[in-house]
Amino acid sequence: MTVDPEFLHSQNDDAVNGQLMKRATYAAVGIALILIAIKSFAYFATNSVAMLSTLVDSMLDLAASAINLFAVRQSLVPADRDHRFGHGKAEALAGLFQSAIITGSAVFLLFQAGERLLNPKPVYASDVGIIVMVVSIVLTIGLVLYQRYVISRTRSVAISADSLHYVGDVLINGGVILALILDTVFHWRFADGMFGILIALVLIFSAWKIIRTSFADLMDEELGDEERENIKTIVLQQPGVLGIHDLRTRRSGQQVFIQMHIDMDGSISLRDAHTISDAVEARLMAEYPEAEAIVHQDPLHIDNSRNDED
Structure with a gap:
């Protein structure tokens, strides 16, 4: 193991x-x-x-x-x-x-x-x-x-x-x-x-x-605008990620919780989509070691109107 x-x-x-x-x-x-x-x-x-x-x-x-x-x-x-x-x-x-x-x-x-x-x-x-x-x-x-x-x-x-x-x-x-x-x-x-x-x-x-x-x-207040923008930048740097939306963040003590949906090419395999989302989580953990990230994958061809709105 x-x-x-x-x-x-x-x-x-x-x-x-x-x-x-x-x-x-x-x-x-x-x-x-x-x-x-x-x-x-x-x-x-x-x-x-x-x-x-x-x-x-x-x-x-x-x-x-x-x-x-x-x-x-x-x-x-x-x-x-x-x-x-x-x-x-x-x-x-x-x-x-x-x-x-x-x-x-x-x-x-x-x-x-x-x-x-x-x-x-x-x-x-x-x-x-x-x-x-x-x-x-x-x-x-x-x-x-x-x-x-x-x-x-x-x-x-x-x-x-x-x-x-x-x-x-x-x-x-x-x-x-x-x-x-x-x-x-x-x-x-x-x-x-x-x-x-x-x-x-x-x-x-x-x-x-x-x-x-x-x-x-x-009250689970969102992280500051600067930190949220930094999270978006980190995620969009990952090859295979075409967009990000529904970003939600909160802090509890020294731990940070991050949730988001990422857009990917709908024609790739489930295995590849999972690999990309794992890479996104790894990038976030490298920047925020105290964070727990949950990433949901969305195939872009289902809804082409998606953008980077929260």
């Missing part, structure tokens, strides 16, 4: 990508725990509501990353009898949970920051707060760079959602540093509350982006 080398290569890629995704979730949970510890110390030292905001944000990061850890492990479970298309949508569901947690906490922060804006209080030990924020920024940037690498390899929705709010954390931590400087050096007592509100709004915006990405996956 001969094993297809391309199949083995695809299986290897899937295993490597799965390990990368798991490591990214472990790294996110670990960094979140470290940030919570140092920010808790900084909050009690400074009495800053902006610092409280970033502490709550890190607690959210921990909750979201923990959900991601479970979702990624679940999404990597192979297809089974009850889940023929795999478990990829677990990533999108995790994204919705993340967005709900983030939105609720952002509303809480709005009330806290609003109260501090109405009743300003001095900030203490700003140097401690600034040092903690700089350390937080360095750790978060390192995590985001690693997540970006994993996303480039896996296109994981869950890791992308996780990375979105860690990118926001870098901006948030920078805002806290600015709020501490304005309060301590320039005695702008309103800076702490104002930056708390801005941070809450950033969190709400991040939650919306996660919701949009998750719904696109759950």
